[in-house]
Amino acid sequence: MPVIESTYKAPLLFRNYHISTIYASALRKVPRPPFKRERLELEDGDFMDIDWSSAPGKNTRVVIILHGLEGSSNRPYVMGMTNHFNKNGWDVAAVNLRGCSGEMNRLYRSYNAGASEDLEQVIAHILDGNIYSELALTGFSLGGNLMLKYLGEDRKLPKEIKGAVAISAPCDLYKSLLKLQEPQNFIYSRRFVNKLKKQLLLREQKFPGQISTEEIASCRSLYSIDDLYTGKAHGFEGARDYYEKSSALNFIPNIKIPTLLLNATNDAFLSRNSSPEGLAQNNRHFYLETPKHGGHVGFLQNKEETYAEERAVEFINKHAR
Structure with a gap:
């Protein structure tokens, strides 16, 4: 029954949903990682841009980070997560979904919350270099739903995938839209x-x-x-x-690698069933943590790192051993 009792205690100011959400999105200052951009050519003739940031030394561990709706690798939550993983010995591949890197993609289609075929191509490309023996996934909001869908679909996952963390993910897209x-x-x-x-x-x-x-x-x-x-x-x-x-709710029951969903109870972007306790109770690989506060992609603390950044590294390190 991996429903986790959260240890996140929001500072008084950030217990307000609006303040937490707006500050994290628009006011939080995060040092920009030393990103190096790589263009990934996709099978259908389109492209996605991946921004790489490496940890010191030679590493065999990499985490893929997926942004949310109308996001990119330049969002504070992506840069903060990148910095914290780099500090803990992980290389980072921050993915800009189709059309989100500052240049319009080539096709009429773009990105969506269920485009797991794009994530599949990113993973295959990264592992094709035979550099990394451990790979982890982190997805925010729309990117979290996409990641959970990928993990629960009927496919054989690469053995290198060790763990995943979804943050503020709208697992029921329609009810969360409402x-x-x-x-x-x-x-x-x-x-x-x-x-x-x-x-x-x-x-x-x-x-x-x-x-x-x-x-x-x-x-x-x-x-x-x-x-x-x-x-x-x-x-x-x-x-x-x-x-x-x-919607990820359709796929979570089939997830077979350690996966954490971190959704705040006061996240007014999400429907109540986007934090599915029943699914966590019935799938030993799917962990659910629902702190009382956090807003949408907030989880701010009285220090540089957010709780989500610390929690993601902690969870993935535990299961990557």
Whole structure:
């Protein structure tokens, strides 16, 4: 029954969900890792950019970090996690999902919460060099859902994968979307909608005839964007089909490597069933930790590292031995 009692105690100020979430996303200052960019050419003719940061010395351990919706390797949570893994002897491959590295990808499709085939190609590429004998995974929010889906799908995982940590992951995409659209989250949902619409307008210019300016302008919610673009561009019938087939809840029961899901109870982006105690109780490989505070990708402390960064390294080191 790997449901873990959390030891995270949020400082008084960061017990407020909004302060924790906004500070971690917009105000937290994190030293930029010495990233070196590699372009990975994908099987379908597209590309993803991987930003590498190496620990001192020669290492045989690497962790892949996946960002969240409209994120990149430049987000404070990715850089903070990179720095902490580097300090603990792990090389880091911070993945920029399709279209998220500052340059639009080549195809009309981009990234989504269920694009596990892209993660599969990243892992195969990294292990092809025969440098690393141990590989771990860390995913935030949308990237956490993607990672959990990959781990629970019907595939033979590389023996090098030793452990994984998902942080603030919306394991039920549709119900978490409904939470994000509640009035108290207006500032966040509106920001996502505006950023995604700007990206779609750029995509309309590059792929005329696939999508129209009028269709984009009519979108007023994340659901409408997913119904217009995300679902159909990635082979789904629409938004609901995309959510139902990509949600990690469908795949967690089949996870067979040590995996931790760290979701704060006060994360108003997530539906209640995104922290599935029943699945943790019935899968000895799936660990669930739900501290009372933390916000969305927050988990701030009175020191440089967040609790999520410390916890990810601790969990993965324990299971990589």
